[in-house]
Amino acid sequence: MKNRWIIFFSGIITVKISGKGLERLLNTLTRNGLNIWHVRRQGVESITFKIKLTDVKEFRKYVRGSGLKVSFFKREGFPFLLKRLLHNSGFLVGAILFIFIILLLSNMIWGIQVKGADPATEYKIHKELDKMGVKVGRLQLFVENVEAIQRQLTNNVEEITWVGVELQGTTYHLQVVEKNEPKQPEYLSPQNLVAKKKAVIVDMFVEEGQAVVNIHDSVDAGQLLVSGLIGKEGQNVQVPARGEIWGETWYRSDVELPLKSTFQVFNGNEKRKYYLKAADVKIPLWGFGKVEFKEYETETNEKNIQFLKWKLPLSFVHETHRDREVETRIYSKEEAFRVAKEMAKLDIKNRLSEDAKIKGEKILRQSLDNGKVTLSIHFQIIENIAEGQPIIQGESE
Template identity: 30%
Template sequence: MRNQRDFFHGRMTVEVQGALMEPFLQACVKRGCHISDMKRTEEGKVLLTIRLKDWQILRQLRKKYRCKISIKGGNGLPFFINQMLGRLYLVFAFLAAVVVIFLLANTLWSIKVDGLTPELEADVETHLKDYGIKPGKLTIGMSDPIEIQQKLLDDVPDLLWIGVKKQGTSYHLYGVEKTRYDTKMDNRPSNLVAAKKGMIVETFIKKGRPLVSVYDVVKKGQVLATGKLVEDKETVIHSDGEVIAETWYKVEQNLPMKQVLTLTDGQVESEYHFRLGEWEVPFWGWWKGEDGNFREENHRDGWDLFGWESPFGMKTTDHYSIDPKAYASSRDELEKLGLASGRRSLQQEIPKDAEIKEEKVLHLGEEHGKVKLILLYKVHENIAVTKYLSQGD
């Protein structure tokens, strides 16, 4: 019976050390402490067993008798429960980690759409949200990629085809837009007229009767090819083709005599961000790059685990210290700079298939600390545009 009570209340193995060890133990017994299994381990040290509730008695008397006590072990129900609770916390922590990893691995973090115009891409993203597919939502219960593909093809009439692929925690869509042709407009009677003044260098008339030839100089609005194949008949077809002409463009450039060159001294301060999907959390160096002139460069790294694309990653922002230096340019340098700048500016204005053949400097002079350049460019481009004919023409 006593052993059963000791099991439920708990027992402790304690080592006692001190010069007044005997009086200390006698005082503990007088206070009601049950001592058993006592044995002397070495001179001045005793190993004994007490009940768990007697531990407070030993602690209260140890200072009075200048004894040192230390716990060597314990058994019984209280120690068993404490041990199980400690392991239970570990089990709960493990289960919580598994749940968090499971949720992160089954959460949609990003959607990427390629191959479509911005307007059509926005339309596709709107429909995806209507389907419940958006960043931050669990992929569990979402439609499979084949079903999403069919829904988009049914709901977005401008889509010719779209592919939906799930890559880790992201969706990658690639679409092809329908090309709409207005057959009625293509078959309407029309002429080809000059969009601007120029000298003809090549003609490629696919449909219609040409009215100009190479080296002819035409003005804006002049008919280049007509849809009337026979002069004395009323039948008019749709004209189609290209007429390449030599045209001229004048470009003006104003460049400062003093140029500012931005130099870096090699010093760099790095700022680090922890990335979770599209969210970024700075954790080191966010205070850098605030004082002085700096040039920033961003680097993004993803973390892959056994081929699985995780939503976690790092973003590093490098702040390079820069020092702007002013220097004076010569007229020859500014002329070369102006020619290159004028060519780039002109290429943004002319059609993509147009070709710059020649460039000339018409004027080069200084005005108020700046160099004024007037440039002339010879361009070969298609000047033929379609002009539809009404019934009375």
Template identity: 40%
Template sequence: MKNQMFYFISGYVRAEVKGKHTELFLDRCVQNNIPIWFVKRIDDETISCYFFLKDISQIRVLLRRTGCRLSFKQKIGLPFFLKKMYSRKGFILGLVCTLFMIFFLSNMIWSIHIHGASPEVEHEVKQKLHQIGVKKGAFIFSLPSEQEIQQTVTESNDNLTWIGVKRLGTRYSFEVVEKKIPEEKEALNPRHLVARKKAVIYKIFAEQGQAMVEDRDFVKKGDILISGIVGSDEQEKVMPAKGSVLGEVWYLSEVTVPLKSTIITNTGDTLNKYYIKLGKISIPIWGFEKDSFSKKEMITDMKPFYFLKWQLPISFQKDKIFEIEHSERVLSEKQAKELAFELTEKDLMRQLPRDAEIKGKKILHEKIGNGKVNVKIHYQVIEEIATEQPIIRGD
């Protein structure tokens, strides 16, 4: 197989040599180390043979010395193919331009589809995509990665819970999940408002129904706060209870803060390098300067090239190199406690309703050992504690 490839690249011919001294001609070729193969005698003065294109000049000299003549019967190999193609350069140029245009257009965005969004949110998403370059006619390899697009669009719109990004050839598809703000519906069925957790009543407002507790009362889960049954036995009236009940709820958080830790920070200095990747071979095309970062991190973004719907074994690779610093943070006991408050408070607020408010906090227990501070913190939180409970007639 390797010999056949070598023969094709070098180029060779099948020729006929005529003359009275064909044997002398063959002998001279052997003496001058000229490869000749598949030698076949046709008649008394004619032989057929194969030889390389590069040896033709030496063979012509030997032909003159031996009085023989040469006629070509077949020309085989890459040099002859290229010569033939050059004679048809207009056709070849048109074919190359056509293939290039197909390749060029196969790596552009032709359509953007957004699913699951209301018209207002869809318009906002399209505007943000346009700002970051995701639009019809943009080159795919010049765009941010799908993860970056997802993060940028999600963070820019408060109405989005999640957005999925998927590229299918020349099309970008976005699946949008909007935040659904529950609308308060008018209760049509009779109900009580009961406590959904243990708490001390902080403030109660009964819009409809009868308040069953007062400020500073302690309630357990399931206790009736606002009753939907109003009046005496004879004039009893059943209705949907309405109102707001704020309760003081207690939470206990525990956290461990190391007094010494290593922090990795980004200095802000970056370097971009671009490559064309052929299989496992990366060919640099831009960003040849060598980074001087002592410590660094790298993010690689790979975008394959397409020809129509077929993915080619060629990719555009972008390496983004960040300079980072490792610094040692040493905290005092006071700073460790402050950090513990900050960490636990953030974690607690993620679990609480939006309108919840932290009224007070206190360290219940702390322990220092093995270079760490272990802290238990008690939080007093004011939040809505009422939830509905249907009234079933006959109970």
């Protein structure tokens, strides 16, 4: 029968009629628009069929005075189900509370395990986690995702180089790599040290091998600096040449900076919304209404809801809408050249190793055209120019 769900919510009664004139009654019912179905004969003078609860009153009118015996022996559908639930409301409330408590406990943080960190660093990590709200007993739904936790720990705890964060069930597992971890000894095969680039040598420290250049020497890229062949002629021994050869090198940085520029900044206003998500449907829980900001950025944090060890097809969504404004920055000519010079230095530092130093600088060209500053700077850099090059089998000094 069509629309079975509608009939289910309206209620269904199974009716048994006994006596003579059954067919005549059935014809009367159908002729007057009453829906009956699942009609079955029960013996010679009895039949059963189903009828909607809403049609029972009308049915009684037609059966009254017919001399037939009528009994209602089966009740189905939502009205009767609700009645039974209300009758056993204590069990219903208990079951709902039990499921709710299990659901709540399944989505709480019950453990935080940190591996690879000494006690002092582990204490700092736990302190930082407390600031972020990642603590035992806190609901996972209101905690940042693992990527954000990992990023904040790496930025805020100076003692660690890297931390991996993984959520397994109700426990966060953190694997830490500390900065002060002892370096593993480096085992090198026999090699020479050669120049990485053109330079003038200003200082040198040879740990192993034979230096073949001196301070103030000018060298080209690929030129031999320290030989890995030591000993007398004909009795050479191959060793891994090691050391630092400091040379003066040269770099050029070109920077363009407009006097007037626009950019977007956050002004501190934000609106938060919370949803329960099932499939692609989001049901608002808190933070109703439209976002009234003209320009804004949305950050979404979605957490799956678990029941014991199973992930339910439900998730808790937290959206943060941050208001942003367009700012216009205008430099004077002097400010623009100063900022462009700082940008050039930053560009050079990003291209150098940490131990390299800027010895000097010289402005090659600076101009102001079409509202834009153009600056070219020549930098003198002191850096280690040595790099290893394997010794070819049979090579002699």
